[in-house]
Amino acid sequence: MIVINRFRGIRFLALRRLSQITIILLFAAGNLLGWHFLRGNLSTSRIFGVVTLSDPYAILQVLASGVLISGEALFGGLIVFLFFGLIAGRSFCSWVCPVNIVADFADWLRKAAGPGESEKNPVMGRDVRYWVIAVSLAVSFFTGVAAFEWVSPISMMHRGLIFGFGMGWTMVLAVFLFDLTVLRHGFCGHVCPLGAFYSIITRFSLVRVSHSSDKCTHCMRCRQICPEQQVLTMVGTTSGPVTSGECTNCGRCIDVCNDDAMKFGVRMRTAKT
Amino acid sequence: MSIDDKEPRMPERRKFFINMAKGLGAATMGGLAWTGFLDGKKVYATILRPPGAVSEKEFIAKCTKCGLCVEACPFKALILAEPGDDRPVGTPYFRMREKPCRMCRDIPCTVSCPTGALLPSLVSDSDELGRPRLNINLAKIGLAVIDRETCIAYWGIQCDACYRACPVIDKAITVEYTKNERTGKHALLAPVVHGGHCTGCGLCEHACVTKKASVFVLPRELAMGESSDRYIRAWEGPDEEKLEGLPEDTETVTPRSEKSPLEYLNKGDL
Numbered sequence: 201m202i203v204i205n206r207f208r209g210i211r212f213l214a215l216r217r218l219s220q221i222t223i224i225l226l227f228a229a230g231n232l233l234g235w236h237f238l239r240g241n242l243s244t245s246r247i248f249g250v251v252t253l254s255d256p257y258a259i260l261q262v263l264a265s266g267v268l269i270s271g272e273a274l275f276g277g278l279i280v281f282l283f284f285g286l287i288a289g290r291s292f293c294s295w296v297c298p299v300n301i302v303a304d305f306a307d308w309l310r311k312a313a314g315p316g317e318s319e320k321n322p323v324m325g326r327d328v329r330y331w332v333i334a335v336s337l338a339v340s341f342f343t344g345v346a347a348f349e350w351v352s353p354i355s356m357m358h359r360g361l362i363f364g365f366g367m368g369w370t371m372v373l374a375v376f377l378f379d380l381t382v383l384r385h386g387f388c389g390h391v392c393p394l395g396a397f398y399s400i401i402t403r404f405s406l407v408r409v410s411h412s413s414d415k416c417t418h419c420m421r422c423r424q425i426c427p428e429q430q431v432l433t434m435v436g437t438t439s440g441p442v443t444s445g446e447c448t449n450c451g452r453c454i455d456v457c458n459d460d461a462m463k464f465g466v467r468m469r470t471a472k473t
Numbered sequence: 474m475s476i477d478d479k480e481p482r483m484p485e486r487r488k489f490f491i492n493m494a495k496g497l498g499a500a501t502m503g504g505l506a507w508t509g510f511l512d513g514k515k516v517y518a519t520i521l522r523p524p525g526a527v528s529e530k531e532f533i534a535k536c537t538k539c540g541l542c543v544e545a546c547p548f549k550a551l552i553l554a555e556p557g558d559d560r561p562v563g564t565p566y567f568r569m570r571e572k573p574c575r576m577c578r579d580i581p582c583t584v585s586c587p588t589g590a591l592l593p594s595l596v597s598d599s600d601e602l603g604r605p606r607l608n609i610n611l612a613k614i615g616l617a618v619i620d621r622e623t624c625i626a627y628w629g630i631q632c633d634a635c636y637r638a639c640p641v642i643d644k645a646i647t648v649e650y651t652k653n654e655r656t657g658k659h660a661l662l663a664p665v666v667h668g669g670h671c672t673g674c675g676l677c678e679h680a681c682v683t684k685k686a687s688v689f690v691l692p693r694e695l696a697m698g699e700s701s702d703r704y705i706r707a708w709e710g711p712d713e714e715k716l717e718g719l720p721e722d723t724e725t726v727t728p729r730s731e732k733s734p735l736e737y738l739n740k741g742d743l
Contacts, residue, residue, distance in 0.1 A: 243538050266534070270535075272588075273537065331500045345533050345534055346534070359538065364555055366556045370556070
C-alpha cells in the first residue's frame with residue numbers, strides 16, 4: 201500500500217519523465233541508429249518519414265525574418281499549433297521540453313536547500329516572457345534570421361542530446377544556475393518565449409486541470425508545488441477548470457493533492473458539473 | 474462626480490504608462506544586444522552548404538536547424554554546427570578536408586529538407602519526358618581553388634591526386650601539359666579547375682597530398698568574380714549571343730569616370 205501511495209504521489213511526474221525521455225531517445229535513435237519513428241529535432245521533425253511537424257513559434261520567427269518557408273514546414277507548424285492550442289494545452293513545456301528536466305532539478309535542489317522564499321519581489325515579473333516574444337520577432341525582422349532559434353537553450357540542449365553538445369552545455373548550465381540562484385522558475389516561468397507562445401495559443405485548449413473546492417481542505421500543497429502558481433487562484437474557493445494558458449498541464453498539483461480535489465478533465469465536461 | 478472620485482485614477486494611469494515605458498526601454502536594450510550578438514554569429518564567410526542550398530542569406534533565414542539533412546547523409550559527411558564550432562549554430566556544413574561530399578545520385582540531404590533551405594529544383598534537370606530529374610552534377614556547393622604556389626604539380630613534381638579523385642574527372646579538373654620554365658628541361662602536368670563543371674564536392678581537397686591542402690573548396694561568391702555583359706569570349710557562340718539585346722551604349726560609372734579624362738590625367742592622382 202505504501203508503495204502504491206508513494207507512486208500515486210509522483211504518477212504524473214513519472215509519466216512526464218517517461219514522455220520526455222522517450223522523445224529524446226527516439227530522436228537520438230533516429231540520428232544514431234537510423235530509426236524512423238522520429239527524425240530531426242523539436243524545431244522540425246518527421247514521423248516515420250511521412251508527417252512533418254514543426255515548432256510554430258520557430259516558423260513565426262522565420263516569417264518575421266522576411267522569408268516564406270516551405271508549405272510543408274508551415275503545415276507542420278499548423279499541426280502542432282492545433283494539437284496544443286485546441287487539445288493538449290501548454291503540455292509541451294512539461295511533457296516534451298528537455299529543459300523542463302533541468303528546471304525541475306533546480307527547483308528540487310532549491311526546496312532541498314531550505315524553505316522557499318516568497319515571490320513577493322522577484323527580480324523580474326512573469327510578463328517578461330511576453331515581451332521576449334515581441335522582441336524576438338522584432339530582432340528576427342531586423343537581422344533576417346529566426347532570433348530565438350539562434351540562442352534558445354531548448355534547441356541547444358535538444359540538439360546537443362541528439363547531435364552532440366559542443367559548447368551548448370554552457371547554455372543549459374546557465375539556465376540551471378539562473379533557476380537555482382537567481383529566480384525560482386526563472387527561465388520557464390519568466391523568460392522563455394516558447395513557453396509564453398504556448399501560453400498564448402492554449403488559452404482555449406480542451407485538456408485542463410480542474411479543481412473541486414468541495415473536497416479541498418486548503419492545505420495549499422498544490423500551490424506550493426505549482427511552477428505557475430498564479431493559475432491556481434481558485435483553489436479552495438471555487439470549483440472549475442484552470443483557465444489560464446500558463447498552466448503547463450504538468451499534473452503535479454494532482455500528484456500532491458491528498459484530497460482528490462484536483463484532476464485532469466476536459467474543459468466542457470468539467471464546466472458543467 | 475467630484476474631483477475626489479477621479480483622483481485615484483491618475484496614479485494608476487501614470488503607473489501604467491511608466492511601466493510600459495520601462496518595459497519598452499528594457500525590451501529595446503535587450504533587442505539591441507540580441508541583434509548585435511546575432512549580427513556577429515550569423516555569417517561565416519567560407520561555410521560550405523549542402524547541395525541545392527539557396528543563397529546563404531536566404532539559407533540562414535529558412536533553415537530551422539532540424540538536422541534532417543545531416544541524418545540523411547549516408548557518409549556522415551554533413552556536420553550540424555555545434556556551439557563552439559564558430560559557425561552559425563545548428564546549421565549543416567561540410568569540412569571537405571575531413572569528409573567531402575560523395576555526390577550521391579539520389580541526393581538524400583537535399584531531398585530531406587522540409588523547409589526549402591535546400592531545394593531539389595536547384596540540383597535537377599529534366600529527363601526525356603520533361604519531368605524533373607535529380608542531377609548531382611548540377612550541385613554548386615562551392616568551387617575548388619588551387620594554390621599554385623604550394624601545389625607540388627606546379628613545381629614539376631608529378632602528382633595528379635586531385636585529378637584522379639575528382640568525380641567529374643576531365644571536366645571539372647583537367648591536367649594541362651606545359652613546359653617547366655623553372656627547370657627548363659622538364660614537363661609540368663598542372664591541374665586546372667573548371668568552374669562550369671566543378672560541384673565543390675571537395676574530394677580533391679580531401680585527396681590533396683600537401684600538408685595543408687593546396688586545392689580547397691570555397692563558396693562560389695567568395696571564389697568567383699563576375700565580368701560585365703560587355704565582355705565576351707570572341708568566336709564562342711553562346712558568349713557572343715550575350716550581346717544581343719543589349720543597348721548600344723552602356724555607361725559604366727566608377728569614381729574615376731565621374732571626372733573628365735583631362736581632369737584626372739592632369740591632377741596626377743592616378
